[in-house]
Amino acid sequence: MTDIEQHLADLEDRGLYRRMRLVSGPQGARVLLDGKPVLVMCSNNYLGLADHPRVREAAADAARRWGVGSSGSRLISGNMTVHRRLEKRLAEFKGTEAALLFGSGYLANTGIIPALTQPGDVVFSDELNHASIVDGCRLSRAEVFVYDHGDLEHLAWGLRQARGTGSLIVTDSMFSMDGDFAPLEGIVELAHQHDARVMVDEAHATGTTGPGGRGAVAAAGLTNEVDVIVGTLGKSLGAYGAYVACDTQMARYLVNVARPFIFSTAPAPPVAAAAAEALEILIEEPRRVQRLRQNSELFRRELNRHGFEVDPTGAHIVPLITGNAESAMKMTETALERGVFAQGIRPPTVAPGLCRLRLSVMASHKQDELRAAARVLAAAAKGVGFTPDTGMPGEFAPPARFIEDTDDQDGLASVA
Ligand SMILES: Cc1ncc(COP(=O)(O)O)c(C=O)c1O
CATH class of the missing domain: 3.90.1150.10 (Aspartate Aminotransferase, domain 1)
Structure with a gap:
């Protein structure tokens, strides 16, 4: 057995094997x-x-106007108008001076945290933060203090220990696996007291929470107190990619320092246009x-x-x-x-x-x-042994006219 076969067998034994x-x-x-x-x-x-029909049409129209690929990093191949427009609208929507696109939320988090920290600094990260934040912390080469979930006292204790060291506090606003919220006011207050920066990931709060879906930071009136707000375009906004909402100086800094921005191909024009159209729909509706x-x-x-x-x-x-x-x-x-x-x-x-x-x-x-x-x-x-009072165990009835799109069924029901 190779080590890979062994690993796969082990995952199966432990009930952790995944398939699509x-x-x-x-x-x-x-x-x-x-x-x-x-x-x-x-x-x-x-x-x-x-x-959504308008989002599909925006993507198709963008492909006709600008083609499909962005051809490289924006620093090398040039900044396309479709990117600049989307960033302008995102900044207006979030109420920040600037916004900067990233290829995905994963790339944003793994790029921004290392950009904002040096070896010797300390990153304070909630224990239930998303894996992309965890990986960003690992890549940063800073010391990482993982505080108990939403626990301001534990965070404050950690900040006191790190006195005099450059600090970044990073948290999801709405936690992806639990749907609960970070105590943003308390985090910002502690950041002020300890001269730390704050980065908030609004992947799941964007489009779902706060005034008109502007997120939990906006709901708490903290937009100007948070240094970096990350949001994704692949969840509520139905497309793919991510953005950072911040001030102009921070955006200029990230353009120069965040490695996934520098070393990765810019979002594809149809995807950026689709996200822009989805944002308009969110604002209108x-x-x-x-x-x-x-x-x-x-x-x-x-x-x-x-x-x-x-x-x-x-x-x-x-x-x-x-x-x-x-x-x-x-x-x-x-x-x-x-x-x-x-x-x-x-x-x-x-x-x-x-x-x-x-x-x-x-x-x-x-x-x-x-x-x-x-x-x-x-x-x-x-x-599975739970005993909720189920009443009638129902069968979900598919509607009479289900969208029978079998065109793209290729017989590959799964990757085994
Ligand atoms: C909180 C959070 N941040 C970042 C990401 C990554 O975003 P993306 O899917 O755009 O890479 C996710 C994805 O699920 C997430 O839940």
Whole structure:
């Protein structure tokens, strides 16, 4: 057995082996998954914009006008108008002097943290920050102090120990696997006291939280207090890529120092144009954000009604903790049999023992669909020994006219 075979076998033994499922047709609230129609409860396409007609058209139009590739780093091949326009609109939307595009949120986080720290500095990072922040910390060569999740006292203690050292505090605003929020006011206050910079990742709060979907930093009135706000274009904004909202000096600094900006090809014009159009839709139609909030409340109430312990006032990301990986995956498979797709999440995405179904609500879900999903999940939970009061274990009924896009089914149901 090679070491790779051994590693794969080991992952299978531990219930941690992953495979990709095939989606035929566009991403939406319903998809054809491995050939079967399902209701999607684990997408980051929170506002349903990934297949919006205007967004599709913007991408197609951009491909006609500007072609498909950006041909290189913007510092080498030149800054395209489509990038500059998107950055201008993002800065206006976020209320900052500037915005700067990155290829993805992963690239933004792994580029910005090393850019803002030197060996000998200390990065303070919440223990539940996204993997891209963890990797950014590792790449930085600074010392990393991981503070307990949302624990301001622990953070303050760490900052006191690091007195006199250059510091950066970095946190998700809405945590990707739990849907809870960082204590931003307290973090900013501590940063002031200890002369530290603050970087906030709004990947899941952009388009979902705050005034018109402007994020949790805007909701807290802290836009001018946070040095770097990261947001993604591949979640609520339905496209791909990421941005940093900051002041002009910071943007100029990142252009010169952030390695993924310097050494990676700029976002493709159709993708940038699609994100720009999605942003216009978000600005024109704040009701999408309200709808997401209403749907989230309804879904959480429904889960509660079926016996799940879920905060009825929480966000659109809803974790159902199963503990071990086997239960999570069994629940996923049972729900899938009944037409609901809720991917189980296992280590290393979450800590061992905290496996879960990470459910996410979309503005484009219908209320009946959310009720049906809660019912199906309750029945699936029973199957792994949970005892929520499930009532009637329901089957999610696919609609009479499901989008039967079988054109791109190539018989490869999965990468085995
Ligand atoms: C909090 C957070 N930051 C960054 C990222 C990475 O963004 P991208 O998918 O654009 O690389 C994610 C992705 O899930 C995320 O959840």
